[in-house]
Amino acid sequence: MASSSKRPRSGVSGTSGASADTGSSPEAREPEESVPHVRVAVIGSGFGGLGAAVRLRRAGITDFVVLERADSVGGTWRDNSYPGCACDVPSHLYSFSFAPNPDWPRSFSGQPDIRAYLEKVATVFGIRPHLRFNTEVLEARWESEATRWRITTSAGQWTADAVVAAAGPLADPQIPELPGLSAFPGKVFHSSRWDHEFDLAGKRVAVVGTGASAAQIIPSIQPEVGKLTVFQRTPAWVLPRRDREISPLEKWLHGRLPVTAKIRRGTLFALRELQVDAFVRRPGLLRVVQQLAERHIAQSVQDPALRAKLTPDYRIGCKRILLSNTYYPALAAANTEVVSSGLRELRGSTLVAADGSEHEVDAIVFGTGFHVTDMPIGARVFGADGTTLAEEWKGGMEALRGSTVRGFPNLFFVIGPNTGLGNSSMILMIESQLNYLIDALTTLASVGATAMQPTARAQRQWNLELQHRMDRTVWTTGGCRSWYLDPSGKNTVLWPGSTTAFRRATRKVDLAEYELIMRTSPTAAPTTARTVQEVTA
Template identity: 35%
Template sequence: MNMSVAREHFEPAGAWAAQGRQPRIAIIGAGFSGIGALIKLRKQGYTDLTCFEKAEKIGGTWRDNHYPGLSCDVPSHFYSYSFEPNPDWTHRFSYGPEIWAYMNKVADKYEVKRDIHLNCGVADLKYLGPQWQLTTAHGDVEIFDLVIAATGVLVNPAYPAIKGLDSFAGLQWHSARWRDDVSLQGKRVGIIGTGSTACQIVGAIAGEVAHLDVFQRTPHWLNAMPQKEYSATWRFMLRWVPGLQLAIRNFMRWLMEYTFARATLGDEKQQQRVQDACEAFLQEQVPDPELRARLTPNYKATCKRMIMCSEYYPALQQDNVALITDRIDEIVPEGVKTADDKIHELDILLLATGFKVSDFILPTRVTGENGLELAEFWRDAPRAHRALTFPGFPNFFMLEGPTGVFGNTSLIDISEHQIACVIAIIDRMKQEGVAVVAPKQEAYEAYNRAMSRDIGKSTWATGGCDSWYLDATGTPNIYPWLPQRYREDMLNPNFSEYRFEQLPVAVS
């Protein structure tokens, strides 16, 4: 792809709105959020769209992650676009390949792949008022009126800070960079991490490997995954019975959010129900009291994102699987050395250590008004106005931005509502013929004060754990209220919180 600056100078401020032309809109990322934005913007009549995807295929986290046992822990009929229900889901909780296939099918149906430039990451964004100069990783430059970052949060793998990590003589890889070309059959395998990804991998590979060492720093609370394969009759009913798919979707949304969101946000009775369910599941699945004690966390069940996995506990009790709870001292060429001076010899070392969830669009350099860089704006911790916009960065939106994570719910559903808000703001710019939109500083500060106040009351903050939701200040970077409140905010944006301006711009 060979791109260059389309104009020798920037057009007059507000040209796209005041002069009636289409706004040039850049979308960064072609996962569920980016594809959803392309579809919804085009439906609204905005057609000058360019989506930049750094990888060779679309798909986001469902492209990057393809490890054994990968599945979604949000029900299929809720973890999908509301405008494109799928009666053909084969399971209540879909497996990774089926989700990726669904995404591609939707992109093909709505013909949005023509707007997507693959193998084309974005290296730099610079606000030159009222437009943005975008520079790709290849050095090509384009100018856009509006930028929508849809880069997600499960993007950049996090690697553990363990001495000697690079000294291991065997094969080693992160779960998000799975080696499909390597067989685990008959191998001595170690896995670092015991979160959701690790639980799925352990359950999937325990019966294949010669031996598996599971290195646990902190135990997690688990609940059963109520998986179910859908029959052909059920799928037929979903396709042909009017309203059934929508009813199932709404019920699944209510169930997930009532069960988990309320439990984290002050409903003590619901929190206790979740706690009791997790304790009962552990008691039922692990009869050995010594192993059960090592698997029992010392924090509340709703302090971290709930792990739903039915295969993990049984796998740990297989003869060829060992749970290692001694601290890892270092990685040596032979394997993993623990605090008891034992070396656990391995052929393959797997890192299920999560992602740098506070990076968001970084390491792309984003420079706003007056030379302010987004990385500097986030120096203390990533913050946003309603998880979507930032003062000092006009005409810039971020789907699933800071505090836009909601625990156990569908981020597809959340991003759809964010896209609706972005479109409402763009429509307002068009109606008023303005060039610039950004949240007011006072609105941003008031919103984040309220968030900081109320998140402190949740079990994300008081549950006694150290979760990946915590930012550098120790504050949970997560939405502190019920998801329904956020949906209503997105569908009914308060335009008084934003500055809409028609600014003169010098020709460069």
């Protein structure tokens, strides 16, 4: 029987199928007087969840909890602890603007340093009293009469006026269903559930997948394993990684003169904003970048046959661009074999590729990504009419400004549909969505409304325009099939614009795009109206 290493993840369980039996029936509910109520419940404690908590406190909203199913903060930077795990965005841009870190050790920081940064954020900004660890969200259900969310967790129930879904899309690993996998006699684990107790030294190891995680794992384990077999369905474009140690003088300057850190961050930001046009409007401009990648592989891989296997047949940028100086040398090593085919089935300890070749291994590492276009939270969140998010999104994920979904009042996403990036720091997008969240909550309070949901027209128009812009991007025209696309071929993951444009789009809530729900008395049924003026007139 195959063994696997599993750890709990942030906030929401990973199943993307039917909702678990959560005991949400009236008979299973806790006595109402014993159920704690908060103004806001935040799901997840990675960058999105911790950022939301900090911004809530800064806005004077202290009546909130952060529900985390693991036993510590960190999100994806807690779970992904595989050898070589590091960020591919420069450190000074991959951090909160309100929490600069002058002590980043390298240009591109590793997982331990990023996780330590998030632990520090939780402490310095006073978030720890709000954290509820080992609390997995099993179900969140909107109660229309009470105009609130009822949240059933592994540690009991909560009610909340609003829910912030910040578990993120890189939360739950995706492992392909392969014939014979359950009977594999060796060790099996996903890159995000690395088993540090299993010794790879001298073993025959298979790595399935050649994405961003695999590109870091492969050069890290290649020198110690006996034989490394890499299953590659589609090669990735790889550019050199311009990484270096940050000198003590630089750290001193950033600590003593914070303006120097701001200049550094601003420069990194500007350089990435300048790249946007090539990705979203004029993909032909990426030809120069592709030539750099072609030169990189030519210099790194001498064997023409291997070089041919590793050279993509699509335009650079269509799939995620990888950064590495060690990936190609590891693939060219004597103890590495690249199988340019997917994995078809397993027969005992023999892995059978789609091309029919057979490979004996002792362990399998799946670098096969996550449930991104089918967010795990979808099957566990029930809206105003009892429909789950998964059902609402069966034709593809969509939200208004990546943040709110019609039929799910007061549900706010952090890293929601079409908020991902292909060239810059996700922290920029997270902070923009947090601006939108805080403005929504303060607007509700100022106009005396209880809840809000987007109008059907606003949500539809936003997504029609977004997908129209997507048609010109390299992700659509580049000739590849990536994890940015859902099964129908629709890109529901990335934002087709600059982070500056998204910041403008989420600076303030436009009440014309929303229906507001409010009560006229404690016992009255909630009233829905497009504007507050219509309700109070």
